[in-house]
Amino acid sequence: MTAPAGTASPVAATVRVGSRTPEGLTATAEVDILDSEPVFAGHYPGFPIFPGVCVLECVRRAAADAAPGVAPGPLTAVESARFATSVHPGDTLTLALTWHRVESGWRCDATAGTARGRAARVKLRFAAPGGPR
Known part of the structure; x- marks a missing residue:
């Protein structure tokens, strides 16, 4: 997936x-x-x-592509992000996503990893479809 038009x-x-x-x-x-x-130009x-932030963007894009049933609304919060192992050129970032309904919409819990192990755990919150941004 590429970024949505206008973003x-x-x-x-x-x-x-x-x-x-x-x-x-x-989903995976x-x-x-x-x-x-x-982003590698000049980054170390x-x-x-x-x-x-790029790992978070990969999770957000995967969540948007693999959303359950009725697609959730826009991303409203990064509830948590814990980084464990760095990601380098040549790595394949593997994502595991689990969706949960929450009062305000949906939450996507994700793990991101490479061949070296877990790179991050992330929790993203999305508005209900048609809900407030």
Whole structure:
């Protein structure tokens, strides 16, 4: 997926949704982190690291592509983000997503990892469809 029209994304990579349960409450996705990512220019020259905000963007884009049933509304909050292992050029970021209904809409809990282990745990909150932004 690319960024929605009218928005900018710091990530050039394509997010590929892999598996998804029939009801859409769990899904997997992958993102190949290439050395051509624009964010690598000047981000730790000689030892590039994919910034945490870019990991969050990959999770957000995967969540949008793999949303259950009726797509949730816009992202309203990053409830938490815990980073554990860095992501580097050449890594494949593997995402596991689980959706939960919450009073204000939906929450997507995600883990992101590479061959070196878990890179992040993220909780994103989305408004109900047609709800407040």
